[in-house]
Amino acid sequence: MSDEMFKDLFYSGMDEYESIVRAFGITSDYSNINNEISGTTAMNSSCSLSSSDAGGGEEDDSVKEKEKQISKDVVEDNGGESSKAAGSGKSKKKGEKKEREAGVAFMTKSEVDHLEDGYRWRKYGQKAVKNSAYPRSYYRCTTQKCGVKKRVERSYEDPSIVITTYEGQHNHLIPATLRGNLSAASGTFSPSMLTPMPVVGGVGFLPAELSSNAGNNQAVGGGATVYSHNNFDYTYNGRQPEYGLLQDIFPAPSSFFNRQP
């Protein structure tokens, strides 16, 4: 079921995500999402739905155990750097603890895997994921000294849903020249092409209009909070261009989009 898959996709904040998915009816009817998210009760109700639905219960223990462990690491790690030893190829530094960063995950209904977000990305890997028919792609920000990575995968149950997980924080501005252009990038997020459903991990990344409800979500999992919002009716005109599209979606976290090294 998709719930199980999503638990694997999001290594922390599973409860929140699971709740949101169910609350929004993502696996079945996307037409309801806008209505549900527009109401402030969406998040509240989502919590009550958590872990009560069929299909995800049997994995809860193991998943949550894993989640706890990972979330602990996530919270302590704010760096965006790759953990690999410099210039040593595939080998990671021995004894270095593998740490996962707080992720910012977006669920986006899109036909294309790689969504333009204003930054330039280079694909460096692709792997088949267990329990998913769709491979996961790995991208890295092409800007030098920017260690931001992202993973892109498709929803198991609904291939039209693209799940993009960002790791790290950009320490630079959006490149002046994009493959395409900014307007094209904006078009990627336009309602005509897709229905953005950002699932945000990390306290403080919540859109202002939903942050009042965020406490319900943040309280459970600890670490990176997974968060979903499907009704971003933003216009990108008049926004600060340096933060890019994601910044438009999430006005608050300048530290995320413009992290200093």
Added chain:
DNA sequence: CGACTTTGACCTGCGC
């Protein structure tokens, strides 16, 4: 020709 993608191999962590 530079930027990017593809893809198989390799490495690490983790559970058994």
Added chain:
DNA sequence: GCGCAGGTCAAAGTCG
């Protein structure tokens, strides 16, 4: 220790 799964590297190929 072994096998699995996830993540990464890097050579080769592709594209504009």
